[in-house]
Structures are given as C-alpha cells and as structure tokens.
Amino acid sequence: MLLLRHCRSLTPFSPLNIQRRLVTPVVASCAVRLCSSRSEDQRFYYQQLHSPYWRYGLAGLLAGTGAVLAYGLHHHKAERVDTSVLSEEKTSSFPTISQEEVTKHRSLEDGVWVTFKGGVYDITEFVAMHPGGDKILLAAGGALEPFWALYAVHNQDHVLEILSEYKVGELSVEDLRKQQAVKSSDPYSTDPERHPVLHINSLKPFNAEPPPEILTDSYITPSAIFFKRNHLPVPQVDPASFQLHVEGLPGGVLTLSLQDLKTRFPKHTVTATLQCAGNRRSEMNKVKLVKGLNWGIAAISNATWGGAKLRDVLLAAGYNPDVAQWAHHVQFEGLDKDVTGTTYGASIPLKKAVSEDGDVLLAYEMNGEDLPADHGFPLRVVVPGTVGARNVKWLGKIIVSAEESSSHWQQNDYKGFSPGTDWDTVDFKSAPAIQELPIQSAITTPADGSTIDRSQETVTVKGYAWSGGGREVVRVDVSLDGGKSWQVAQLQSSEKGLPPGPSPPTGQAWAWKLWEIEAPLPPETQEVEIICKAVDNSYNMQPDSVPPIWNLRGVLSNAWHRVKVKIREDEE
Ligand SMILES: Nc1nc2c(c(=O)[nH]1)N[C@H]1C(S)=C(S)[C@@H](COP(=O)(O)O)O[C@H]1N2
Numbered sequence: 232m233l234l235l236r237h238c239r240s241l242t243p244f245s246p247l248n249i250q251r252r253l254v255t256p257v258v259a260s261c262a263v264r265l266c267s268s269r270s271e272d273q274r275f276y277y278q279q280l281h282s283p284y285w286r287y288g289l290a291g292l293l294a295g296t297g298a299v300l301a302y303g304l305h306h307h308k309a310e311r312v313d314t315s316v317l318s319e320e321k322t323s324s325f326p327t328i329s330q331e332e333v334t335k336h337r338s339l340e341d342g343v344w345v346t347f348k349g350g351v352y353d354i355t356e357f358v359a360m361h362p363g364g365d366k367i368l369l370a371a372g373g374a375l376e377p378f379w380a381l382y383a384v385h386n387q388d389h390v391l392e393i394l395s396e397y398k399v400g401e402l403s404v405e406d407l408r409k410q411q412a413v414k415s416s417d418p419y420s421t422d423p424e425r426h427p428v429l430h431i432n433s434l435k436p437f438n439a440e441p442p443p444e445i446l447t448d449s450y451i452t453p454s455a456i457f458f459k460r461n462h463l464p465v466p467q468v469d470p471a472s473f474q475l476h477v478e479g480l481p482g483g484v485l486t487l488s489l490q491d492l493k494t495r496f497p498k499h500t501v502t503a504t505l506q507c508a509g510n511r512r513s514e515m516n517k518v519k520l521v522k523g524l525n526w527g528i529a530a531i532s533n534a535t536w537g538g539a540k541l542r543d544v545l546l547a548a549g550y551n552p553d554v555a556q557w558a559h560h561v562q563f564e565g566l567d568k569d570v571t572g573t574t575y576g577a578s579i580p581l582k583k584a585v586s587e588d589g590d591v592l593l594a595y596e597m598n599g600e601d602l603p604a605d606h607g608f609p610l611r612v613v614v615p616g617t618v619g620a621r622n623v624k625w626l627g628k629i630i631v632s633a634e635e636s637s638s639h640w641q642q643n644d645y646k647g648f649s650p651g652t653d654w655d656t657v658d659f660k661s662a663p664a665i666q667e668l669p670i671q672s673a674i675t676t677p678a679d680g681s682t683i684d685r686s687q688e689t690v691t692v693k694g695y696a697w698s699g700g701g702r703e704v705v706r707v708d709v710s711l712d713g714g715k716s717w718q719v720a721q722l723q724s725s726e727k728g729l730p731p732g733p734s735p736p737t738g739q740a741w742a743w744k745l746w747e748i749e750a751p752l753p754p755e756t757q758e759v760e761i762i763c764k765a766v767d768n769s770y771n772m773q774p775d776s777v778p779p780i781w782n783l784r785g786v787l788s789n790a791w792h793r794v795k796v797k798i799r800e801d802e803e
C-alpha cells in the first residue's frame with residue numbers, strides 16, 4: 232500500500248487525460264522480470280549503457296527497451312527529489328510549465344516534451360537523432376517514470392545527465408499535486424492504477440490493450456501491459472476473508488479459503504495465452520459496423536499462471552466419474568457485480584475441467600506474483616486454450632451442473648454467426664458458446680502505415696501466432712507482395728528466443744509462439760503489403776479475408792493479417 236502511494240506521488244499526471252497517469256507496484260516487479268527475459272534490443276541497450284557509448288542507450292531507456300532497474304532504488308531517489316520540488320521555495324532558474332503545456336508536445340512536429348522528477352524536458356532533437364525514437368513517443372507529453380518502471384532502468388544518474396541537456400522548465404506545483412486524485416463515489420473509483428502505455432478502449436469498465444510494437448518484445452507479457460478486459464468495476468476482495476464455494480458435487484458444498492487453496496493442493500504453473508473473442512474486431516468494423524469494443528490486434532497476451540488444478544479441487548469436493556453421467560458443465564461466478572447485483576459468469580465443459588491434460592487452474596499467481604487486481608485478485612480460473620471470456624476473474628463460486636451458465640455472457644454473447652445474420656434475425660440459442668478459439672496470428676512490427684528506407688534492403692517482420700484447444704502452431708507464412716509469394720518465419724516458443732524449444736505434449740500447446748523473419752524488400756515498388764498467416768498441427772489455417780467471417784458481434788476475427796508499409800527511395 233505504502234509503495235502504491237509513493238508511486239502516485241511521483242508521477243506527474245496529465246490533467247487532460249487522467250487515465251494515462253498510473254503506475255502500480257506490479258509494474259515495478261514485472262519490470263524486473265521483463266528484463267530478465269532477454270531480447271536482442273534489450274541486450275543491445277544494456278551493453279550500450281555500460282560502454283563509452285552509453286549515451287545511445289538513452290533511446291532504449293526512454294523507449295522502454297532498457298536494461299535492469301533496481302526499481303526500489305529509483306523509487307527512493309525519485310521520492311526524495313519530488314518532495315523538494317513540492318516545497319514552495321523553488322530555487323530553479325527554469326520557468327514553471329503547466330502539464331497542459333507539456334501535453335501539447337507529443338510529436339516531432341509540435342516538439343516532444345516529457346516530465347521526469349518534476350522537471351520538463353524538450354527531447355525533440357534527441358528523438359529525431361536516435362534509433363528507437365518512435366518508441367519514445369509513447370511517453371511524449373507525459374511522465375517518463377511509468378515507462379522506466381515498466382522497462383526497468385538503472386543507472387539513473389547517467390540518464391539524468393543526458394536529460395539535463397534538454398531541460399526547459401519545472402512542472403508547476405499544482406500539476407504535481409494533482410497526482411493525489413480525489414476519489415469519488417464512482418463505482419470505478421476503487422479500480423486499480425494502470426500503466427499509461429495501454430491503449431484504452433473503454434475506461435469504465437476498463438478495457439485496454441498494449442501497443443502492438445511492445446506486445447511481442449517479450450515472450451511472457453509483463454502483467455502491467457497484459458490486455459485488460461473488464462465488464463464491471465474491479466471488486467475489492469479481502470484475501471484474508473475470501474472464500475471459494477464449490478457446489479453441485481456429492482460431497483456437498485466445499486468452502487475453501489485462499490490459504491486452503493495454496494496449502495491443501497499441489498501448486499501447478501502453466502504458461503498460457505489468453506485471447507479475447509473480440510481481438511482484431513476493428514478489422515471487422517471496417518467491413519461493416521459491429522457491436523463491441525473496437526479491439527486492435529493486442530487483445531491477446533501470454534503469462535505464466537500459478538495455482539491449484541481445478542481437477543484436484545473438484546476431486547476434493549467429491550467429483551467421481553459417475554458425476555459425468557448427469558453433469559456436463561462447470562459454471563464459474565465472479566465477485567464483480569452490476570448495479571442489480573448480477574455477477575459476471577461463464578461455464579466450460581466438465582470434460583475440460585476434470586481432464587488431467589486440460590490444465591485448468593484456479594490461479595492465485597500471475598507471472599510469479601499475486602494476481603493483480605485487474606486480472607482477478609485473489610483468484611481466477613485459467614482455462615488454457617479457451618476463449619478469454621471463460622477465464623472468470625475474482626472467482627467466488629464454482630458450480631458443477633447439467634446446464635451451462637445462465638449468464639448473459641454464456642447465453643447471449645460470445646457466439647459466432649453467419650455474415651448474413653443481423654440483429655433482426657439473430658437467435659442466440661441457435662449457436663454454441665465459443666470455447667476453443669480458432670488459429671490466429673498477427674504482425675506487430677512493422678506498424679501499418681509506417682515507412683521504411685529503401686537503403687535498408689530488408690525488413691524485419693515480427694508477430695505472434697496461437698491456436699485454441701492446445702493445438703500447436705507449426706508454421707507461420709509471411710508474404711511481402713500481397714500474398715503472391717510466401718516465406719516461412721522463424722518461431723520462438725519460449726523466453727529463450729529463437730529457435731523454438733521442444734514441442735509441448737500434443738494437445739497442450741497453450742502458449743503463443745512469437746515469430747520473426749528478415750525479408751528482402753521487393754524491388755521497384757513504393758508500397759508493400761505484408762501478410763501473415765499461421766498453421767496449427769491440425770492444419771487449420773486462417774481465412775484470407777474478413778467478409779466471409781464477418782459477424783454482427785465482431786468475434787473470432789482471424790483473417791490473414793495485413794499491414795501496408797511505404798518504401799522511401801533514397802534521395803539523390
Ligand atoms: N469476473 C470476470 N471475469 C472475466 C471478465 C469479467 O469482466 N469479469 N472478463 C472476461 C473476458 S471477456 C476476458 S477476454 C478475460 C480477460 O482477462 P484479462 O483481463 O486478465 O486479460 O477475462 C474474462 N473474465
């Protein structure tokens with residue numbers, strides 16, 4: 232708690248955009264993890280930082296591809312500096328600048344300003360000159376601290392030295408004070424703090440995805456940037472009094488505390504990708520308007536979950552094979568409620584729940600730490616290979632039943648329909664609830680609409696690929712000419728990078744594969760259309776275009792992913 236308050240007080244927020252302000256303690260700890268998962272970039276910047284050329288490391292540090300940070304230390308120092316900034320008698324010779332003014336500077340054209348420890352810096356020139364400059368723009372107009380916390384930076388003194396050359400002012404005292412945001416009676420006022428880099432689709436309830444270009448920077452998605460999909464306010468759950476009720480089995484109701492779950496059952500960890508049914512919905516919207524949050528390509532993330540196996544808990548509650556004679560579903564109820572007291576709920580097939588290989592977890596840990604509030608603290612169900620919606624967070628009750636969950640989200644949502652079905656003709660009862668998701672892949676770099684210099688000769692294309700039901704992605708094909716010719720990308724199936732490690736057991740490929748390919752730029756063209764498509768071990772492939780799979784809710788959007796990139800011819 233203490234840490235949380237400190238964080239808040241050291242981050243100058245933008246008053247215009249309150250939701251961009253937040254950094255959590257979770258960020259701090261995941262930052263360390265992120266950096267222990269190496270990537271080429273990270274190592275590059277790390278080495279740079281410790282070489283005479285460390286100045287070039289700043290791009291990486293600002294951009295977030297920086298090296299390891301002893302966050303606590305940073306934290307301590309930052310707090311001290313802030314206190315002095317807050318004291319009325321300022322001795323600085325720099326002009327006072329409001330956050331509003333800073334916020335106006337978030338592009339190369341308008342200038343790139345950032346704040347750090349109460350100082351305002353104009354880093355336009357720096358951004359223009361250095362590689363990774365485009366990533367720095369993620370922090371433009373706001374505070375650097377949350378980015379440093381996310382990506383973990385140490386050697387702050389060096390960075391401060393570089394920054395000092397660009398200092399243009401001091402942030403106004405009022406704007407620093409605005410950080411102590413006043414909480415209201417808003418049901419969302421107790422929602423946790425979030426990382427400002429997230430692209431927000433809806434603030435209340437909170438729905439956000441990471442920028443694609445950082446999504447595939449690490450095989451394990453840091454919890455702070457893991458996509459967040461809430462239908463309701465985040466419930467406040469006291470872990471000490473928390474109880475999970477397991478109902479519907481011959482043993483009667485089994486009630487378990489968090490402690491029981493942690494001590495009475497063996498702990499398992501599973502690395503599994505979660506994907507929202509609405510991932511890539513925005514591409515369906517372009518074909519014809521659909522109802523739903525306008526997700527880009529990043530409503531998908533990968534984490535290592537730790538907890539008890541649902542199977543073990545059901546066995547403890549009296550499950551035996553006879554139960555399968557009458558029961559076919561396991562229902563889950565969340566502790567998050569709407570104004571009428573209705574909770575979020577969903578169900579999965581009993582077969583999946585009790586299967587030894589199904590790996591369904593009652594997870595109390597995400598990436599080695601307690602579940603963050605947004606991801607279901609203190610307990611959620613993780614159903615590997617199954618659509619996000621069934622992975623019920625803030626889990627309060629499990630019911631073994633002959634019926635599916637009666638919840639709106641099981642019955643009247645998260646189902647697929649024909650492109651010809653509209654809101655007048657749709658009959659939700661006629662379609663099965665989405666469980667296992669189809670094969671999926673998308674390109675995270677280069678970004679759609681970006682420009683590459685012809686002198687580069689090659690382009691590095693990166694992305695993710697995943698399939699539902701534990702089906703393993705076995706290949707990703709990439710085209711640079713709109714689909715006429717194809718090359719096979721290299722797959723990465725662990726934190727260790729390329730090439731991929733051994734395959735998981737058949738039917739238990741729960742985690743995504745990251746992939747990349749360095750491909751020659753096609754000659755004599757000013758624009759390339761880059762396409763990716765993945766293949767799983769059942770030889771399921773993605774459809775080539777959106778119209779044939781368009782549906783009124785915009786779910787299951789998995790057409791070939793396409794980005795257009797311009798090639799700038801060399802001048803002279
Ligand atoms: N209790 C509860 N569980 C929930 C939800 C919710 O709103 N409430 N959203 C679901 C949906 S639609 C998705 S995609 C995933 C998102 O999980 P995440 O926020 O951890 O990424 O949680 C699922 N579980």
Ligand SMILES: [Mo]
Binds near residue numbers: 460506507508509620
């Ligand atoms: Mo979802």
